[in-house]
Amino acid sequence: MSETLLIHGGSVVTPTEVRRADVLVVDGVIAAVGEGLEAPDGTRRLDATGCWVGPGLVDLHTHLREPGGEEAETVESGARAAMCGGYTAVVAMPNTTPSTDCAAVVAQVITLGRATSIDVMPSGAITVGREGTHLAPMAEMAALGVTIFTDDGMGVQDAGLMRRAMEYGRGLGVTLAEHCEDESLAAGGCMNEGALSSSLGLVGRPGIAEEAMVARDLLLAERTGCSLHLLHLSTARSIELLTEARARGVVVTAEVAPHHLTLTEDLCATYDTVYKVHPPLRGADDAAALRLALSDGHLDAVATDHAPHPPQAKDRPFDDAAPGMVGLETALALTIEALGGEAADPRAVFRVLSRTPAAIARLRASDERIGGFSAQGGDLAPGEDANLCVVDVSARPVVDPHRLHSRSKNTPYAGRTLLAGVRHTVARGIAIVIDGEAQR
Numbered sequence: 545m546s547e548t549l550l551i552h553g554g555s556v557v558t559p560t561e562v563r564r565a566d567v568l569v570v571d572g573v574i575a576a577v578g579e580g581l582e583a584p585d586g587t588r589r590l591d592a593t594g595c596w597v598g599p600g601l602v603d604l605h606t607h608l609r610e611p612g613g614e615e616a617e618t619v620e621s622g623a624r625a626a627m628c629g630g631y632t633a634v635v636a637m638p639n640t641t642p643s644t645d646c647a648a649v650v651a652q653v654i655t656l657g658r659a660t661s662i663d664v665m666p667s668g669a670i671t672v673g674r675e676g677t678h679l680a681p682m683a684e685m686a687a688l689g690v691t692i693f694t695d696d697g698m699g700v701q702d703a704g705l706m707r708r709a710m711e712y713g714r715g716l717g718v719t720l721a722e723h724c725e726d727e728s729l730a731a732g733g734c735m736n737e738g739a740l741s742s743s744l745g746l747v748g749r750p751g752i753a754e755e756a757m758v759a760r761d762l763l764l765a766e767r768t769g770c771s772l773h774l775l776h777l778s779t780a781r782s783i784e785l786l787t788e789a790r791a792r793g794v795v796v797t798a799e800v801a802p803h804h805l806t807l808t809e810d811l812c813a814t815y816d817t818v819y820k821v822h823p824p825l826r827g828a829d830d831a832a833a834l835r836l837a838l839s840d841g842h843l844d845a846v847a848t849d850h851a852p853h854p855p856q857a858k859d860r861p862f863d864d865a866a867p868g869m870v871g872l873e874t875a876l877a878l879t880i881e882a883l884g885g886e887a888a889d890p891r892a893v894f895r896v897l898s899r900t901p902a903a904i905a906r907l908r909a910s911d912e913r914i915g916g917f918s919a920q921g922g923d924l925a926p927g928e929d930a931n932l933c934v935v936d937v938s939a940r941p942v943v944d945p946h947r948l949h950s951r952s953k954n955t956p957y958a959g960r961t962l963l964a965g966v967r968h969t970v971a972r973g974i975a976i977v978i979d980g981e982a983q984r
């Protein structure tokens with residue numbers, strides 16, 4: 545049911561400027577943006593004093609676990625966590641059970657997504673069952689609106705198969721997103737390889753496992769002309785490879801996860817499995833290089849890699865525990881932190897968390913959107929679909945795992961004071977989070 549909303553007293557963040565303005569939303573679209581707007585009787589007023597008002601956040605990398613992993617998360621619970629984190633659209637990863645590798649499962653996830661308050665776009669697997677041996681029917685998934693294909697959780701190990709996937713992908717006009725880890729170098733490892741892993745007696749996953757696949761895929765993308773997206777990059781050398789390839793004209797985008805920007809491998813010395821993730825937390829030099837690359841635009845997007853796991857998957861020895869951490873409800877504040885904290889430029893924050901990810905997922909107003917998804921990552925202009933995120937930059941919430949909306953609580957940030965909070969989220973013109981509280 546649509547409503548009329550007036551978001552008043554905040555600073556509107558467009559791609560080019562930050563200015564004091566109210567936003568009037570009528571029938572699901574932005575009707576007016578300006579100072580001192582009048583609103584008709586019956587308008588719901590949302591106070592944005594001291595807040596940034598920007599486009600709703602778009603996550604390129606969310607594990608929603610449904611079908612098959614409902615103990616960890618469902619589309620519904622993940623969407624609720626997302627909206628509380630300021631997101632109005634997420635791309636669901638295909639490592640479900642069964643895998644999202646055909647039209648039937650894609651259609652199931654789309655249907656489950658439509659019952660939530662935000663846009664849930666499934667990604668499709670590149671290979672059948674994500675097993676890395678046979679190409680999945682990408683065309684039938686693309687026909688339902690899938691624009692991103694990935695075997696995430698695992699990279700496509702066979703270079704010849706990846707080349708063929710890119711050849712098909714180019715023809716379909718979709719993007720192939722790679723989890724870059726060469727298993728012949730990484731298999732069996734559970735943290736970053738180095739002096740620390742040796743002293744802890746844990747087998748490492750070396751940075752070169754990532755870099756070797758980054759280099760391979762950049763060459764394949766150059767050869768095939770397919771659009772390539774590199775998932776959760778974690779090393780300085782990966783950024784160098786990316787930058788060199790871009791300079792040669794390779795069509796490539798890349799994301800970084802909040803945990804690789806803000807956490808380092810020394811945390812693994814606690815043997816607390818909440819710090820186990822693939823690719824692993826690296827050293828301080830890598831994290832600093834990632835923050836620099838995010839600020840200077842070499843990295844395009846921050847994506848959560850929200851990876852919920854139930855306690856029995858995490859409460860195990862470090863080498864045996866499931867990798868991954870939840871992230872939807874902390875990503876915004878951690879991105880602000882990585883972009884300079886109180887000095888962060890709000891235009892950069894919304895660029896890396898909304899506008900560029902929306903463009904990568906082809907969810908912008910100018911994209912041909914199949915599947916009924918609304919337009920995301922907008923410029924805050926009249927006529928746009930009203931997907932909005934209102935950020936309270938003076939809030940200092942402390943992360944309490946038990947207050948997360950995700951069904952899983954495996955956050956590595958328990959007890960951390962965050963540099964911002966989500967005050968309101970508006971999706972398709974409906975206020976779904978008001979004063980930090982989910983409305984539905």
Ligand code: DOR
Pocket residue numbers: 607639696697698723820821822823849851852866867868869
């Ligand atoms: O740590 C991770 N967990 N990395 C991935 O790529 C997959 C994810 C998961 O699905 O749990």
